[in-house]
Structure formats: C-alpha cells, structure tokens
Amino acid sequence: MATSMIHLFVTVFLVAAHTAFAETNMLQDLCVADLKGAKVNGYACKDPSQITPEDFYYIGLAAAADTSNTAMGSAITAGNVEKIPGLNMMGTSMSRIDYAPGGLNPPHLHPRASEAIFVLEGRLFVGFLTTTGKLISKHINKGDVFVFPRALLHFQQNPNNAPASVIAAFDSQNPGTQSVGPSLFGANPPIPDDLLAKAFGVEPQVIQKVKEKFPAKK
Template sequence: MAWSPSPLLPIAILAAVLFLQAPLALAGDPDLLQDICVADLTSAVKVNGFACKATVTDDDFYFKGLAAPGNTNNTYGSVVTGANVEKVPGLNTLGVSMSRIDYAPGGLNPPHTHPRATEMVFVLQGTLDVGFITTGNKLVAKTITAGDVFVFPRGLVHFQKNNGDAPAAVISAFNSQLPGTQSLAMTLFAATPEVPNNVLTKAFQVGTKEVEKIKSRLAPKKS
C-alpha cells in the first residue's frame, strides 16, 4: 500500500517550532551574534560550530527530507533522518534542529544520549514505549501514541521501542544545531581504537567470549 503523509505532520511541525522558539538565552548552543551565519561545511577553519559562508542562498535554509519515511530495513528496525546544521546550513548559530524517526513493527531506537541537547518527540503515527534513565538510575517510561509528546532531558540515556504490529514515526525537536548522538552499544563495543576487553568484561560482569561476540556483531560491515 502506498504511503501517504500523516495528517498529524503539520501539527508535529507546529509543536516542534513552538519548542524551538524558546528564548535564545535558554538554547543549548551559544547565543548568535549576528542575524545569520550560514555554515560553510567545506571550510577547514575550526570553530565552535562552523565558519560563515560569504554567499548565502534560500536553499541554505531549506530541507524537505522529513516528509517521507526513512528505510527501516536494518538491524534495529529504525532510522533517524536529521534536519540539523549538516543538512540545513542556515541553522548554524541558531541553536535548534529537528529529526524524523521511523520504526518498523518491533523496531528499536537503541539506548543513546544527546550530549548537547534536550529532545522532544511528537508522535506522527503508531504507538511507542519510550523512556529515559536518570543519574539516580530511575527509569521514567511511558507508552505514547499519535498526537502525544514526550521529553528526554539533555544528556540522559533514553530509547524508543515500537512494540506494535504497524509502523510508527515521530518528529523530534532539539535545542541544538547539532545535538550529537552516542549510542551506548556502539560507543562501548565498536569504538576505534577498541575499548579494552578487560574494561568491558569487568564493567558488564561477563566473559571475554561474550564481549568479542558483541563486538563482532556491531563491527562495521566490510564492503
């Protein structure tokens, strides 16, 4: 059956815009010092963000990649389509970004953190089990469905799981132009250079064989 846009998509965009229009003093990124500073993604200059382009066009502020669902045919059954400064250079210095996340039935957006941003999701379709873990090791979790909103505080480990038999999708809003994502499994078991096995075996109280098995499954696929 052909996919058609969710009727909740306009509401999701509006909710995200309202979230992103919080006072700039509360934004996750530093305040801007000029009207615009469109990112020059080709520049070799290293600053806290991106250097500014000399020539600006309307396309620097435009992106249409969130309208259609992403391909969830992967190990986790989920895919994130980002609309951050790397896709929308005009976001540079503005302290905001968005993403679309799609989930196949049974799909998981695995435990991860965003070190530079709080995240708010608006459910376009489907039902998700979501949650985050506080630094006191308390799980805050809820089942959310189309039209619902849930917030994941900055830096805390969180996840989303589609336990239903139909696809699900959300729009995410962030108070950072580039929130950063650290997936716990990939960070610990697929880092380069590798995290030493004796660190992982002691941390997870498992044997070397178990650690090596996980590493082999998460290792980048060779072309």
C-alpha cells in the same frame, strides 16, 4: 574597607558574567554555515552575498525512511546544520525517526541537547534513565509529545505490528548522538575485553561475542 572591596568585586564579576553571556548571542541577523570552510566549534559564516533561500529549506523530513535494511528496524533522518546551513548559530534542529513493526531506536544519548518528540504515526514505548538509575517510561500515541533531558540515556521502541514515526526537536544545531552498544563494543581502538568483562560481570568470551555484533568504525 574590606566589605566595600567585596561588594565591588561581586559587582564587577556579575557585570562581566552578564556581558560574557550576552556575547554568546549572535551579533548579526544570521550566520549561514559555510560547510566548505574550517570547522571550529561550529561553522564560519557564509559570504552574505552567497546566501539563498535554499540555505533555510529542507524537504528531507517529509517522507518516511526505509527501515527494511536496518539492524534495529529504525531509521533516522537528520535535519541538523549540515542539512540546513541556515540553522548555524540558532541552537535548534530537527530529525525524523521511522520505526518498522518491532523497531527500536536503542539506548543512546545526545551530549549537546535535550530532545522532544512528537508522534506522527503509531504507538511507542519510550523512556530515559536518570543518573540514579531510575527509569522514566511511558507508552505514547499519535499526537503525543515526550521529552528527554540533555545527555541522559534514552530509547524508543515500537512494540506494535504497524509502523510508527516521530519528529524530534533539539535545542542544538548539532546535538550529536552516542549509542551505548557501538560506543562500548565497537570502539576504535577497542576497549580491552577484561575491562568490559569486569564492568559487566561476565566472562571475556561473552564480551568477544558481543563485539562481533559491533564492528569497530575505521
């Protein structure tokens, strides 16, 4: 009798789990984001009568961004749901990253997405860190693809004397980005100096100098 109950429980659980997974899929053809509406873990659907082809169109990735006034010599042009409302509920987005000679997209992570980059122009040094501290890195060239796993720290550097650019694809309509430096040293309210000093094995005065380079966001 007990064995039969266990089998019944497992069967019911598996059916419920399959149903729950299926219900996370979109139950309609599309759900164009209502960017002016309430945002609760995503956007509500726009009135279908108000949908236009422009909801699925974006020209922003066509041209290189200006990297001359950026601190790291790199500029990111996002093509997420906020730029392309038709991406809502589709679980995908794209960006373009342009790098000046010597430019860097500093260590960061995307909490909601894996990333694949395709090199449009130039040559880059790219890599990511596993949770055990192993560095997986490679020099990549025009036409190459490199993949960064979800939520792992990664970077791209242009060590050359010519500009470079990539197209990045994400398996999230809004992958999010958390950069190491601004997150740790530009937090608002700030993380205490003594805490960071102990974490990095340096004196508090060193932390104060680093914080000066990362003004806290308001």
